[in-house]
Amino acid sequence: MSNVILVTGGSGLVGKALQHVIETEPVGSRFGKQPNETWIFATSADGDLRDPAQTLKLFEKYKPTHVIHLAALVGGLFKNMKYKLTFLRDNILINDNVLHVSHTQKTTKLISCLSTCVFPDKVEYPLDEDKIHSGPPHESNFGYAHAKRMVDVQNHAYKEEFGCNFTSAIPTNIFGPYDNYDLEDAHVIPALVHKCYLAKKNGTPFIVSGTGKPLRQFIFSWDLAKLFIWMLREYDDVEPIILSVGEDEEVSIKEVTDAIVKAVGFEGEYSFDTSRADGQFRKPASNKKLLERIGGFQFTPFEQALDIIVKWFVENYDTARTGKKA
Known part of the structure; x- marks a missing residue:
């Protein structure tokens, strides 16, 4: 029997990573394309998933047997805080x-x-899959977080009422090629890569906001793509699962910045603006459940992954999502 895997949000960071893995891993291997598989990477041009009729039309066109649902309205801190209702409502519509x-x-x-x-x-660390609904999310992510929580609620309801095999993944901080590198709206790694690149190009100082002390767990998008493929083929539990490197692989923003400076080849003045806020110091998540289920997985070393994304960013600067006008 042939399988058709539909990936929504197929042109985003994780969608592009899935496409890369499917196209580069050996056919028939654990993470490679199987002989009986067809992969469809859908984008917003294929239909507005906020619209029930367009969503149905997309499914009727491709007749997917499996779906990896990545599509969402996403944005940085400012947008999340300013447009709480929009983030709540649009993502609820898409997911529903x-x-x-x-x-x-x-x-x-x-x-x-x-x-x-x-x-x-406010939660006891490390984060694990049993703590999702044990208190309100941070106010800054109110709309987006509640919409995403509802997916877990719906997964359980669909399983209980109809027996559906629906589940969800919870990645930690993702970085990779095709990320959003816009200076105003990017997450920490792509923003720092872009700033460091411009500092080298323009011969200006590279100044990083904060002290550099906060700790984060980062997962390379190509590794995450492999874990999604593993879930697709081997994980059939309705309970969500955290996809992450281990707590012992937390890195400080200072360590991240040092690695970016090295990968970019920046040799100019480099400092931290300690007058700027650091944000949350750490929010470690446990990958114990993942490692117990997958039976071993080799994550890409952090500096190696950074070298890959810096090379990609430099080579694709004119087409990368940098906030420049096309």
Whole structure:
């Protein structure tokens, strides 16, 4: 029997990583394309998933047996805080349509992508899969986080009422090629890569906001793509699963910045603006459940992954998402 895997949000950071892995891993291997598989990477041009009719039309066109649902309205801190209702409503519409049509079209399996922002603001660390609903999320992510939490609620409801094989993944901080490198709206690694690149290009100082002391867990998008493929083929539990490197692989923003300076080849003045806020010091997540289920996985060394993304960014600067006008 042939399988058709539909990836929503196929042109984003994780969608592009899935496409890379499927195209470069050996056919028939654990993470490679299987002989009976067809992969469809859908984008917003294929249909507006906020619209039930367009969502149904997309599913009727490709008839997916499996879905990896990555599509979402996303943005940085400022946008999340300013447009709480928009982030809540648009993501609820997108998720509800994808889940409902997956059910009515008898999709064999659906994996949705959540975020660690779904976890409560005040929680005992490390984060684990049992703590998602144990308190309100941080106020800055109110709309987006609640919409993503509802996916977990719906997964359980669809399983209990209809027996659907729906589940979800919770990645930690993702970085990789095709990320958003816009200076105003990017997450920490792509923003620092872009700033360091411009400092080298323009011969200006490279100044990083904060002290550099906060700790984060970062997962390379190509590694995350492999874990999604593993989930697609081997994970059939409705309970969500955290996809992350281990707590012992937390790195400081100072260590991240040092590695970026080395990867970019920046030799100019480099300092931290300690008058700027650091944000949350650390929010470690446990990957114990993942390692118990997958039976071993080799994550890409952090500096090696950084070398890959810096090389990609420099080679694709004119087309990368940098905030420049096209």
